[in-house]
Each structure stands twice: as structure tokens, then as C-alpha cells.
Amino acid sequence: MLIDSHCHLHDREFYSEDEAEIAIKNAKENGIEKIVCIGTNHADSLAAQSFASAHENIFWTYGVHPGEWDDDREPPDFSLNPPVAIGEVGLDYHYGSEDKEEQKSLLREMLNLAKQYDLPLSFHIREAFDDFFTVLDEFPETHFKGVIHSFTDSKINLKKCLDYGFYIGVNGIATYAGVPLAPVEKILLETDAPFLVPAPFHKHHTEGDGSPIWGLVKNEPKYIKTIAGFVAEKSGLSLEVVASQTTKNVETLFRI
Numbered sequence: 001m002l003i004d005s006h007c008h009l010h011d012r013e014f015y016s017e018d019e020a021e022i023a024i025k026n027a028k029e030n031g032i033e034k035i036v037c038i039g040t041n042h043a044d045s046l047a048a049q050s051f052a053s054a055h056e057n058i059f060w061t062y063g064v065h066p067g068e069w070d071d072d073r074e075p076p077d078f079s080l081n082p083p084v085a086i087g088e089v090g091l092d093y094h095y096g097s098e099d100k101e102e103q104k105s106l107l108r109e110m111l112n113l114a115k116q117y118d119l120p121l122s123f124h125i126r127e128a129f130d131d132f133f134t135v136l137d138e139f140p141e142t143h144f145k146g147v148i149h150s151f152t153d154s155k156i157n158l159k160k161c162l163d164y165g166f167y168i169g170v171n172g173i174a175t176y177a178g179v180p181l182a183p184v185e186k187i188l189l190e191t192d193a194p195f196l197v198p199a200p201f202h203k204h205h206t207e208g209d210g211s212p213i214w215g216l217v218k219n220e221p222k223y224i225k226t227i228a229g230f231v232a233e234k235s236g237l238s239l240e241v242v243a244s245q246t247t248k249n250v251e252t253l254f255r256i
């Protein structure tokens with residue numbers, strides 16, 4: 001059994017209702033028995049919520065992505081159907097950093113939400129690890145639980161994340177780029193579908209500057225099996241060990 005700990009299958013911008021149902025069926029046929037749908041803003045999180053409540057073994061998270069710091073949101077009400085985590089939230093300085101302060105204050109807001117509801121977090125941190133740990137230090141009395149989704153940073157920052165106690169989200173990027181790998185006890189497998197199709201299915205070709213062009217194949221939760229196979233090979237473990245350990249990791253963190 002495997003779990004996709006991070007995808008966007010509920011997002012109708014990427015999947016029609018039929019495509020989403022087919023993806024769920026494909027996932028089951030490939031041994032992916034639970035799927036976590038990640039919210040990226042207030043409205044999208046509510047879409048994840050209703051998609052999850054219409055399906056067995058699909059779970060949802062509530063979050064406002066750092067790129068959406070100006071999201072028009074109301075205080076969420078989790079009384080009927082609580083999320084399994086707050087996410088994806090964090091800091092992303094990849095596209096310039098004019099809105100650093102806004103991103104940081106949004107992150108503080110999301111950390112407070114996690115605190116208030118005693119929930120773990122799914123973090124999106126890109127080129128912003130120093131500020132991320134500085135913001136966490138503002139909460140010395142709280143030890144947050146969470147996963148650093150789509151980790152692609154340095155060995156030093158990997159160690160910092162592991163030392164804090166975070167899990168590390170491994171997805172298709174690891175299958176074609178040199179990403180430092182966490183020990184399997186700390187790995188959550190994720191597709192981030194529809195993005196980041198793993199090798200060899202990604203069929204990428206490169207621009208003049210070497211950056212790949214994506215989007216030729218749409219990612220879906222079934223590719224967790226491919227990512228699990230990659231982690232098994234890299235870690236010198238059997239697929240069964242990787243599957244059972246990473247499943248246990250998601251179930252422990254998200255209490256599902």
C-alpha cells in the first residue's frame with residue numbers, strides 16, 4: 001500500500017471530474033490507497049474539502065500558498081469536516097522577493113492556525129529556508145509538526161529540516177535532478193500532480209538554457225509507485241520496505 005501525500009486532483013483547472021475519477025481508479029490499481037488533496041488558497045481548499053468528503057480515503061488540507069498572500073479569505077470553520085493539515089503554506093522567493101514581508105506575515109497566520117487546531121503543516125519553501133527558520137524561531141514555545149513538500153534544496157538545509165523534526169516530501173523532481181535524499185524513515189512520497197511527472201514518463205526536452213519543458217504528460221497519483229521505486233533503488237531497500245515505511249510516515253503525521 002502507498003499514499004500520495006500531496007496532489008491537486010480536486011482542482012478542476014487541471015482535471016475534469018471524469019479525469020479525476022479515472023485518476024482515482026488508476027491509483028487504486030497501482031496500490032495507492034489514500035490520497036491527500038492540498039489546498040492552495042481559501043476557495044481551492046474548500047474545493048479540496050468537498051472533493052474529499054465525496055470520496056473514501058481522500059483527505060484534504062487547508063492552506064494559502066505563499067504566492068497567494070493577497071488571497072481574499074475568511075476565517076475557516078473546521079467544525080464539521082476538519083482538514084488533516086494546514087498547507088500548502090510557506091515562503092517562495094523564486095520569482096523575486098518584493099512581497100517577502102507579506103509572505104512572512106501570511107506564514108505566521110498559517111502557523112497560528114495550525115497551533116489553534118493542533119494540526120501538522122505541509123510547507124512549500126523555495127529559496128527561502130533562512131527566513132523560514134527565522135519565522136519558526138518566533139514561536140519558541142511551539143514545536144510544529146510537518147513536511148517540507150517538494151524538497152529540492154541543499155544538504156545543509158535538509159539536515160536543518162530533519163533536525164527540527166520535519167518529514168521530507170519526495171516527488172518526481174528527485175527522479176531526474178540531483179536532490180539530496182532523506183532517510184526513508186523521514187520521507188513522504190508525493191506526486192504534486194498535475195505537476196512534476198517522474199522520470200521516465202516526463203519526456204522532457206530542454207530549452208537553450210538547459211531548463212526542462214514540462215506539461216507533455218499530466219501527473220496523477222498512480223506515479224507514486226514510480227517514485228517509490230526510485231527511492232527503493234537509491235536507498236538500497238526493497239519496494240515493500242519503502243512502501244510500508246513511507247505509508248506509516250504519512251499516517252503518523254496526518255493521523256489518517
Ligand SMILES: [Zn+2]
Nearest residue numbers: 006038088192
Ligand atoms: Zn502542491
